[in-house]
Amino acid sequence: MPASPWSQTVAREADGALRVGGLDVRDLAAEHGTPLYVVDEQDFRARAAAFRDHFGAAFARHGAQMDVFYASKAFLSSQVAGWMNDDGLCLDVASLGELEVALRGGMPAHRIGLHGNNKQVDELTRALEVGVGRIIVDSFTEIEVLNGLAASLGRRAPVLVRVTTGVHAGGHEYIATSHEDQKFGLSLATGAALEALRACHEADHLDLLGIHTHIGSQILSIDAFRASADRMLRLRAQFTEATGADLPEVDLGGGYAIAYTQGAEALDPADAAVAIADAVASVMGDHGGTWPHFSIEPGRAIAGPAGLTLYSVGVVKQVSLEDGGSRQYVAVDGGMSDNPRTIMYGAEYEATLASRASEAPATLSRVVGKHCESGDIVVRDVDLPSDVERGDLLAVAATGAYGRSMASTYNNALRPAVVAVRDGRSRVLVRRDTIADLLDWDVPA
Incomplete structure (x- = not known):
């Protein structure tokens, strides 16, 4: 049967921002940073x-x-x-x-x-x-x-x-x-x-x-x-x-x-x-x-359906396609290091502008990461507002399974935190990697 990829408590407020577990995703991003895995407990x-x-x-x-x-x-x-x-x-x-x-x-x-x-x-x-x-x-x-x-x-x-x-x-x-x-x-x-x-x-x-x-x-x-x-x-x-x-x-x-x-x-x-x-x-x-x-x-x-990933938007650019059309590329602060399933399995995901409302027309978009790979794709094809800009938050649905568990430190990226949300409260399940972690793992000469 057709089903929603979003967890049960995800809702959009009047100002366009998403809430999950009773919390505004903008507050979650401010407190815990992005990228961020969010588990709807x-x-x-x-x-x-x-x-x-x-x-x-x-x-x-x-x-x-x-x-x-x-x-x-x-x-x-x-x-x-x-x-x-x-x-x-x-x-x-x-x-x-x-x-x-x-x-x-x-x-x-x-x-x-x-x-x-x-x-x-x-x-x-x-x-x-x-x-x-x-x-x-x-x-x-x-x-x-x-x-x-x-x-x-x-x-x-x-x-x-x-x-x-x-x-x-x-x-x-x-x-x-x-x-x-x-x-x-x-x-x-x-x-x-x-x-x-x-x-x-x-x-x-x-x-x-x-x-x-x-x-x-x-x-x-x-x-x-x-x-x-x-x-x-x-x-x-x-x-x-x-x-x-x-x-x-x-x-x-x-x-x-x-x-x-x-x-x-x-x-x-x-x-x-x-x-x-x-x-x-x-x-x-x-x-x-x-x-x-x-x-x-x-x-x-x-x-899987109980989780979503929050990203902050960085660079947005329009790319011309061979058929005469164009595609909006939206680069976020994560990528294949926090969700390798797109590049590994050709997995498809749903993404949405999560931090505000937009009346701009939707345009064919591709959500990409920050890694040194042309295949660093988070969502291959999705309609997003044409006015998506730096600083916006994007949410990607159904990432509760095989996101954090398959995450890597490719390019020495820091793996995101995992937070559980419920009844207007959040708590950390797995903390974010730090630069100190990377240096601890490294053995100098």
């Missing part, structure tokens, strides 16, 4: 609760339990981990750093899952020491290494096997994760997934909990989830038939699409929950057996 937590409640209720209709895992890679801070703990969600991590931030935020280790196709020994060791609830194994090498580590530490490692189901879904090829020719998972088609399940089942120091898959990102098709669930539950039945053992957990992954631009489609969690639960029920009827404990991973669908 009310929206963020409402989206988390929607996945928790809708999927929980939809699967409960069939007598099944459901957990929702928030994706740390979308955006994580210790305070966000605390929100997810308070709101009853679990947490995915994919590195030692994400694990430590999650623990710092108070997320219980048993509600954390560790992902990754090439987990390092220190990551696996720490996960075993703190008692994470699940380690999603991705290769036969990892199964062997993890079993040995667990033995040396006198622990048992709870594992799910990541399965490549062959269901192709999602957008850009770099975010489709269940086709054969890519780095994640163990193939269902070649029999590697079943062999890996046997290996985990027979390992002395592994507790095999179940199976996991993730078919991609920005998915709008319920049919893709239905096909993936069918293949996963068929594999589960094959394993039980071959070994006599049960697999108590099935993670269906996620990748639910969000709207990045006005009028774009998004997958509604209420509709998706019912459709996916009913599809799973139909598949369970085909394959039989007891219902497992299910889980999903909404990914960017929680953090």
Whole structure:
């Protein structure tokens, strides 16, 4: 369904300025500087609760339990981990750093899952020491290494096997994760997934909990989830038939699409929950057996729409096009260092003049950054007022996921702060980099 890319509390005042979380964006820029990532806490937590409640209720209709895992890679801070703990969600991590931030935020280790196709020994060791609830194994090498580590530490490692189901879904090829020719998972088609399940089942120091898959990102098709669930539950039945053992957990992954631009489609969690639960029920009827404990991973669908980025405008220029037209180039004080998705994936975004009203006609514009790259584009094509000028504020919607978490210090840029806003108050989640930080990282001769 078409959806707005802006979070729930974003509104435009009579003077044209945007407010979010009850705060004027001009005040946010004055207090915290720009570029600035702004997280609408009310929206963020409402989206988390929607996945928790809708999927929980939809699967409960069939007598099944459901957990929702928030994706740390979308955006994580210790305070966000605390929100997810308070709101009853679990947490995915994919590195030692994400694990430590999650623990710092108070997320219980048993509600954390560790992902990754090439987990390092220190990551696996720490996960075993703190008692994470699940380690999603991705290769036969990892199964062997993890079993040995667990033995040396006198622990048992709870594992799910990541399965490549062959269901192709999602957008850009770099975010489709269940086709054969890519780095994640163990193939269902070649029999590697079943062999890996046997290996985990027979390992002395592994507790095999179940199976996991993730078919991609920005998915709008319920049919893709239905096909993936069918293949996963068929594999589960094959394993039980071959070994006599049960697999108590099935993670269906996620990748639910969000709207990045006005009028774009998004997958509604209420509709998706019912459709996916009913599809799973139909598949369970085909394959039989007891219902497992299910889980999903909404990914960017929680953090993405809840965030926006504020920029200050610097240079504005008109550039002639080959067809005789022109384009307004609006350069801002950030760019590919705070949002690399445009240059990496060809991602599209919505931008608006955020600090005032304008009666000037709209003109075709391109929002660009300040870096030494011609590809340093924030928003490729957007209509902005023709009188945009230096000192104006621009807001870019739906940047709550993969903005700060993928940000870099290219050109020794300073990564922006992340602030949460709610009920007319702001607080810093992640502070802005400083020049002192850059000099601390640098090692002089």
